[in-house]
Amino acid sequence: MSNTAPTIRQALANADLLVDRPTIDAAISTMADAIARDYAGEVPVFLTIMHGGLPFAGQLSLELGLRGLDLQYDYLHATRYRGETEGGELVWKHRPATALYGRRVLLVDDILDEGLTLLAVRQWCLEQGATDVRIAALTVKRHDRAVAEVSADYVGVEVPDRYVFGFGMDVHEHLRNLPAIYAMKEDV
Secondary structure (H helix, E strand, O other), X not given: OOOOOOOHHHHXXXXXXXXXXXXXXXXXXXXXXXXXXXXOOOOOEEEEEOOOOHHHHHHHHHHHHHOOXXXXXXXXXXXXXXXXXXXXXXXXXXXXXXXXXXXXXXXXXXXXXXXXXXXXXXXXXXXXXXXEEEEEEEEEEOOOOOOOOOOOOEEXXXXXXXXXXXXXXXXXXXXXXXXXXXXXXXXX
């Protein structure tokens, strides 16, 4: 894959639609039901993992508000990709300002692929004194490369082991704002 992102038109011409918007909306609603039950009467720290988690986190948080669950927002930015299509070493770009000591934390991300980033972030939250750290992932990729120590507690949809983009997932830091999830037919 070249280092230049395709235009939306080019990407969609060379992509398969995997998950449409109504399916995503229904999955997020179902996730919100489970999360609201699990955190009833509490105000968890709702940590959006930037940038990919932003579209999903926004919609999920509104669904949680509809169910009467208050949240304390914060975000973090830890990445292994930095615009590339394969991950490298974890880089922290922003750590949350909210104290996590004694708090329940909900990590919200666009995808659980191999899980190395989420594993490191969850461990960091526990080191900061969080009493419980759960993961809400819009998508989970189906393959056998995931680290055994991490899994999503709340899953929206599963996707095949292909290069996916849209609804927060990117191609060289672009195409995150597509309202569905696509997979490349071949390297662009």
